[in-house]
Amino acid sequence: MTAGPGQLRELLDAFQARFPFDPAMHPADETVVVRSPGRVNLIGEHTDYNDGFVLPLAIDREILLAGRRRQDETVRVFSLNMGDESAFPVNGVAAPAAAGEGKPGPPGGWSRYVEGVVWALREAGFAVGGFDAALVGNIPQGGGLSSSAALEVGVAVLIKELFGLELDPVATARLCQRAENGYVGVQCGIMDQFTVALGRQGHALLLDCRTLEYHYVPLPAQHVRLVVADTGVRRALASSEYNTRRRQCEEGVALLRRHLPDIRALRDVAPHSFEQLRDRLPEVLARRCGHVIYENARVLAAAASLANDNFTACGQLMYASHKSLRDEYEVSCRELDEMVEIARSVPGVYGARMTGAGFGGCVVSLVRADAVDALVAAIEAEYPKRTGKTPAVHVVTPSAGAASLQVIW
Ligand code: GLA
Secondary structure (H helix, E strand, C coil): CCCCHHHHHHHHHHHHHHCCCCCCCCCCCCCEEEEEEEEEEEECCCCHHHCCEEEEEEEEEEEEEEEEECCCCEEEEEECCCCEEEEEEHHHCCCCCCCCCCCCCCCCCCHHHHHHHHHHHHHCCCCCCCEEEEEEECCCCCCCCCHHHHHHHHHHHHHHHHHCCCCCHHHHHHHHHHHHHHHHCCCCCCHHHHHHHHCCCCEEEEEECCCCCEEEEECCCCCEEEEEEEEEEECCCHHHHHHHHHHHHHHHHHHHCCCCCCCCCHHHCCHHHHHHHHHHCCHHHHHHHHHHHHHHHHHHHHHHHHHCCCHHHHHHHHHHHHHHHHHCCCCCCHHHHHHHHHHHCCCCEEEEEEECCCCEEEEEEEEEHHHHHHHHHHHHHHHHHHHCCCCEEEEECECCCCEEECCCC
16 A cells, blocks of 8 residues: 555545644745655665664655744644654654653654654754644554664654755755654664665665765566565564673673774674684674674665666575574564565565564565465465464555655645
8 A cells, every 4th residue: 555646645634634734823824745765685684773874765655744934933743544643843842851860751643753853953053943744654663674664764854844954865864863763762773764864766775874875776666576474473582682682782882892903893894704713702792792793784786786787696695684683683582583484485486584673573584476376375375373363464666755745736
């Protein structure tokens, strides 16, 4: 289900009904509309916060936002999906003391992301006033497709357009990561926000998370398609486990630095130097660090194989990535593993792996164009048998990053 004209119409109708133009309240009868996509990561998991490489893409599942400036300093946002409105004064959002230290930020649901973006923009010195907005989306929530990054970047682009801020997509991504780290209290890396802000239709994005240099890698639809299969599993522990993995990587770097004084992050450790030092690390840390170091190498190899249309090689790297996430980084779960095995059994599937932080969520498969139907049928038949759960299968296409839309009224 892609947001088509129907969803846009629904959004605009709800926006006008909820926040009708009022000359006493709004400086102009002008509505800005923004589209902000979800993302799926092809390969490069848990590498972004280790200064490493990732190969994600923005997808054709998205959040649409409509907004209008207000004369005062109030923000009101209505979510059609939640049937819920949040209101707060722009100068009333302060980061809780705990956020930014790996502890949870303020309680609450979707509106924390809106508040966080307003907070991060103001902290960076941007003049943000009040506005009214409505939003609707079709990105599965909590499924590892970055519905929260889509919301953050969508809100940032909406505010940029409403107030004419000088904010390029890279700066937007950084500010939205800051919102999530400093306000929401999740110590995520830059991958999600960057992909949502900079995706390109028909392409994946090879990103160096240290320098933020990036290249687009074509994914030719006549040859390959992407199938995202949601296990339906959501783990409440995901964010504390995520922060634990981050800490383990930092501990690994501190220990490795005794022997390799020039390294700053796991990104700087080559596989052969790691093998010589592996035994000096506690066993769990060695497995965590090993995953990240080899995953970085897999990302670069995957990008090179895609550039040569060698989808078989790319798929093998995806399977290897999944195995490493399952056995070394320990962020998979039985349902994700079953889903990968189902995909592997279908002729024409090049590769499959869990995508996103893990502990549930989705599996992404790279599939020969003519094998999509067989894969979808296999998942729908096999997954319930093996797990007792119902999958949700999405055939996705690489899409453009967040931007305002020209709407003809
Ligand atoms: C989450 C985070 C990202 C990244 C992935 C794991 O999606 O938001 O920054 O760390 O997990 O690769």
